[in-house]
Amino acid sequence: MTTTLTFDATPAADAPTPKRRIADDTALLKAAAELTREYSTANPRIYWTDFLASAGIGYAALVATILAGSVGWAIAFGVVAVLALYRAESFIHELTHMKHSTVPGFRAGWNALIGVPMMVPSFMYEGVHNLHHARTRYGTVDDPEYLPLALMKPWTLPAFILIAALAPIGLIIRYAVLAPLSLLSPKLREAVVARYSGLVINPEFRRRSPEGEAKALWTKQEIAASLWAIALVALVATGVLPLRAFLIMMGIASAVAVLNQVRTLVAHLWENEGEPMTVTAQYLDSVNVPPPALLPGLWAPVGLRYHALHHLLPSVPYHNLGIAHRRLCAVLDPASPYFKANYKGLPGLMWKIGLSSITRGAKR
Incomplete structure (x- = not known):
């Protein structure tokens, strides 16, 4: 959902040389193109097994959290629920890139089990996330998923994370509320579509109304999510769903949103000032956290630990990104820019971005 928090995006006076001036590395792009052809086929068994297991564990842990007889067990089950549901929800990223004919029914299954219950149906990402991958849009004001966070005031980083906690509300x-009311007011409907129908971080982004097949899918998903949201409120208001259970559900959903926002914070270096960038520059502004680190498998699941590589190979399914990474490491020269986007873990990345914000953003 679009944030309503407006950030000061003016670059600091002593910002480094813009990454848009970095020339494309021919060897890197050629190797990536060859791997795209070799590893671009999705495996339906992996998708369904991984997704169904994640969703099943997540919901089972959610129920266990609600029924837990002690605070300790509730916290333990709650952590499992957050991690598993976060992994299941992260498949929305794959939905925006996959050819749906290769994994039949996956979009419908994901929306039925996660998208609608979590109130993030796939239309909120499909048709939006692909703009982030457009070569002429990445890092510009037209990119729905980019803000120059490293060049902003230091307070924007904690605000960026904490605002995600309000996502379930x-x-x-x-x-x-807004979806039903927008049926009565064309002006409100226009605002809902433009401002509140995308999982974006750029407050200036305005979404266009869908057309054709996309509009039909949007309508079905929005109706389902709206009916579920209204039913949820009604169940709580009538006491059918205990308030304690509802608050636990909201707390876990909030934790999932915060965890995803932390992952988003370290997915890029956020150093572009708004100008178009070369593909290599976009790669260097993005982040890989490859093995041997283990924790990224939890906070950057479903291939998101290879986010920079994903910007080189957007059509490669998540289960092949690790193989592609190892192949590139083996064939590229050690001096290749490819290795400059690989980082060790979350603490170092947060320190790097935070330090950049403190040293550059604070001087505005």
Whole structure:
């Protein structure tokens, strides 16, 4: 959902040489293109097994959290629920890139089990995330998923993370209140579509109304999410769903949103000032956290630990990114720019981005 927090995006006076001036590395792009052809086929068995297991464990842990007889067990089950549901929800990223004919029914299954119950149906990402991968849009004001966070005031980083905690409340308002009311007001409907129908971080982004097949899918998903949100509110208001259970559900959903926002914070270096960048420059502004680090498998699941590589190979399914990474490491020269986007873990990345914000953003 679009944030309503507006950030000061003016670059600092002593910002480094813009990455847009970095020339494309021919050897890197050629090797990546060859791997795209070799590893671009999705494996339906991997997708369904991984997704269904994640969703099943997540919901089972959610129920266990609600029924837990002690705080200790509730916290333990809650952590499992957050991690598993976060992994299941992260498949929305794959939905935006896959050829749906290769994994039949996956979009419908994901929306039925995760998208609608979590109130993040896939239309909120499909048709939006692909703009982030457009060569002329990445890092510009037209990119829905980019802000020069490393060049902003230091307070924007904690605000960027904490605002995500309000996402579940915002989504209930979006689907239980604004969606029905927008049917009565064309002006409100226009605002809902433009400002509150995308999982974006750029407050200046305005979404266009869908057309054709995309509009039909949007309508079905929005109706389902709206009915679920209204039913959820009604169940709580009538006491059918205990308030304690509802608050636990909201808390876990909030934790999932915060975890994803932390992952988003370290997915890029956020150093571009708004100008178009070369593909290599876009890669260097993005982040890989490859093995041997283990924790990225939890906070950057479903291939998101290879986010920089994904910008080189957007059509490669998540289960092949690790193989592609190892192949590139083996064939590229050690001096290749490819290795400059690989980092060790979350603490170092947060320190790097935070330090950049403190040293450059604070001087505005």
